[in-house]
Amino acid sequence: MKRKSFLILVIVGIATLFVVAGIFAKTVSDVIELKDPAYKEHEKGVVKFEHKKHQDDYAKKYPEFYKNGCGECHHDKDNKPLSDLKEGDDVQKCIECHKIASEAPKGKKAKKKLSKKEKIKDYHAEALHENCKGCHRKYNKKYKPTKKAPTTCVKCHPKE
Ligand code: HEC
Ligand code: HEC
Ligand code: HEC
Ligand code: HEC
Numbered sequence: 001m002k003r004k005s006f007l008i009l010v011i012v013g014i015a016t017l018f019v020v021a022g023i024f025a026k027t028v029s030d031v032i033e034l035k036d037p038a039y040k041e042h043e044k045g046v047v048k049f050e051h052k053k054h055q056d057d058y059a060k061k062y063p064e065f066y067k068n069g070c071g072e073c074h075h076d077k078d079n080k081p082l083s084d085l086k087e088g089d090d091v092q093k094c095i096e097c098h099k100i101a102s103e104a105p106k107g108k109k110a111k112k113k114l115s116k117k118e119k120i121k122d123y124h125a126e127a128l129h130e131n132c133k134g135c136h137r138k139y140n141k142k143y144k145p146t147k148k149a150p151t152t153c154v155k156c157h158p159k160e
Helices: 002-026 051-061 116-122 124-143
Strands: 031-034 047-050
Touching (some): 031 051
Antiparallel strands (some): 031 047
16 A cells, blocks of 8 residues: 555656646746846846737737748748747747847947848847837838837836
8 A cells, every 4th residue: 555655656746747847848938028148237127028919919910910920030040930830849049149239339339330131130139129119110000009019118118
């Protein structure tokens, strides 16, 4: 009898481990704090990004902006949209490719003039801004909603 309950305990224990590991390995938080650790400090309020709303609700509501599904925001090293990404797949962070953790230098700090494309390729904040604001502009233009998708600083970066 003792042996049997011990065995059951072991089995339950192992099963629990699998479930817990599964949860940690596979779920993205519904809301992601975009506070990439590559930045020494964040000058602006930290953006709380409604990942789930964007990938589920908005994708269903506005399919015209989500022709590539997850690939609207996630792509590979050749900028090919990762359209068949699924919940549970490993996803690279934007910083792994858009490596410089800042906006592109402006004014006197800019040593040479970079095209918009070059800025986006290298600078993390430029890539994020282009991705977020790009789609928001298209949405605002098409729907002229009373509640606009944010394109101004404080709407995304809350005042601290
Ligand atoms: C509207 C843009 C957008 C859409 C659509 C989107 N994502 Fe994301 N996702 C992001 C951003 C931004 C991050 C944060 C990346 C970072 O921190 O570098 C992220 C993070 C993730 C992460 C976590 C990566 C990590 O290591 O923290 C996973 C997993 C993920 N997304 C999966 C998906 C899947 C699967 C879909 C489609 C069902 C999807 N995403 C659709 C923008 C999007
Ligand atoms: C595996 C590398 C890689 C990762 C990870 C990556 N990108 Fe990119 N991204 C690229 C490349 C390469 C380009 C094309 C650069 C060029 O114009 O030469 C690009 C271009 C872009 C562009 C320009 C618009 C376009 O599609 O032409 C945006 C915006 C962008 N990335 C945003 C993001 C965001 C947001 C994330 C994270 C959710 C991300 N990228 C993750 C490699 C990557
Ligand atoms: C593919 C299109 C698309 C991309 C990319 C996108 N958004 Fe949005 N976003 C929307 C739409 C559409 C709405 C408005 C939906 C509505 O009000 O019904 C919205 C609304 C919002 C809102 C206001 C409402 C809410 O959900 O909190 C915030 C904040 C926001 N987006 C942040 C971001 C950030 C940050 C990024 C980049 C990491 C981003 N979005 C990228 C489509 C997009
Ligand atoms: C649609 C949402 C959105 C809007 C609008 C927006 N940003 Fe951002 N911004 C982001 C996201 C997302 C990041 C990436 C933060 C991260 O992943 O660490 C970012 C990063 C930054 C960074 C680098 C990180 C930091 O805090 O130092 C700066 C600086 C910045 N933004 C300034 C601005 C300014 C100035 C404006 C207005 C002209 C603006 N942003 C408008 C979403 C937005």
